[in-house]
Amino acid sequence: MVLFLKRPGNQTQYSIVLESQKTDCQPINKAIDWIYNHLHEDITVEKLSEYVSMSPRNFARVFVRELKITPIKYIEKLRVETACRYLTETQLTIDEIANLCGFKNSINMNRIFLNTFNTAPSQYKRNFRSSFS
Numbered sequence: 826m827v828l829f830l831k832r833p834g835n836q837t838q839y840s841i842v843l844e845s846q847k848t849d850c851q852p853i854n855k856a857i858d859w860i861y862n863h864l865h866e867d868i869t870v871e872k873l874s875e876y877v878s879m880s881p882r883n884f885a886r887v888f889v890r891e892l893k894i895t896p897i898k899y900i901e902k903l904r905v906e907t908a909c910r911y912l913t914e915t916q917l918t919i920d921e922i923a924n925l926c927g928f929k930n931s932i933n934m935n936r937i938f939l940n941t942f943n944t945a946p947s948q949y950k951r952n953f954r955s956s957f958s
Contacts, residue, residue, distance in 0.1 A: 848891040852877040856888070860900055864907060865927045870896050904928060905941055912950040919946050 848854060856873045873896060874884035888896045904926045911922040919931050923946075928934035931946070938946045 850887065850891045852879060852884070853888055853891045856884070856896075857899075860903065864900075864904060865925055867929075868900050868927065900927075901937065905937060908934060908938075908946065909949065909953075912946060913953045919950075922946070 856877050859873065859876055860868060870881050870885050874881040877884060879887070885896055888894075888899070892899060894902070908922050908926045908928070911917055911925065912919075915922075917925070919934065923929070923931045923934040926934070928937065935945050938944065938949060942949060944952070
């Protein structure tokens with residue numbers, strides 16, 4: 826039996842990684858693996874489509890068909906999900922986490938966190954760190 830525990834506060838119950846495992850499309854699975862292993866890099870649809878030997882337009886179309894989300898939005902959600910894990914489970918600084926997750930800098934990470942959770946990464950860390958440490 827699989828049991829999903831309720832997370833406190835505004836922590837997400839949804840995992841983009843788990844959701845993406847539903848596809849049987851090999852090029853998309855290959856791209857997802859590549860994204861996960863290169864999250865710290867600047868990732869574009871063009872890079873991904875080249876990696877899986879598809880045109881950018883066709884790759885984006887198939888990606889949306891399979892996962893119901895655009896490749897760029899998927900990458901952003903994966904970066905946020907990964908950053909949340911780092912914030913709550915490590916002692917890394919916000920700048921280090923921003924670099925590891927591919928946000929380029931903490932300002933971008935802060936902007937995306939505010940849009941996603943209506944809170945800054947530093948506040949997210951304070952709110953949820955004690956729940957897991």
